Amino acid sequence: MASDGNRSSDSESSHHDDSSLKRKRNPLVDKQRSHISYLMKHIDKPIDLSVSEKPAIKPPPDIVLNVRGSSAGAGSSDFSIYRNQRRKENLRIKLMEAEAAADRIQEEFENEMESLKQKDDEKTARNRAKRQKRKNRAKKSKK
Secondary structure, three states, rough: OOOHHHHHHHHHHHHEEEEHHOOOOOHHHHHHHHHHHHHHOOOOOOOOOOOOOOOOOOOOOOOOOOOOOOOOOOOOHHHHHHHHHHHHHHHHHHHHHHHHHHHHHHHHHHHHHHHHHHHHHHOOOOOOHHHHHHHHHHHHOOO
């Protein structure tokens, strides 16, 4: 029975441990929750989902002030500086390529739409001419 008493005290102590462990508040989750509740309260208002026109990364400077030479005796921070510059340049090149690809796709789409519109206009003109011929024949036959 002494062991039963130990078990009950263990379960009570573990119960107290569970209640003492509280979740930490996450300010980002709280902010998101409050924003969603605001949107749900004002459901009749339109939501602005426009994308900002600000570029994702600044263009490279025209004048580079911290030029790294190819001399020996590089410092301990030179590799970190090089790596950051390389990362920024690679990101800039990737963004330029993505923009060029998006422009190319848009141009292909516009060309395709223009050709389809031209085909539709030609077909409409042919059908209009056929209808006009039938009207003219019908008028001549009535006379």
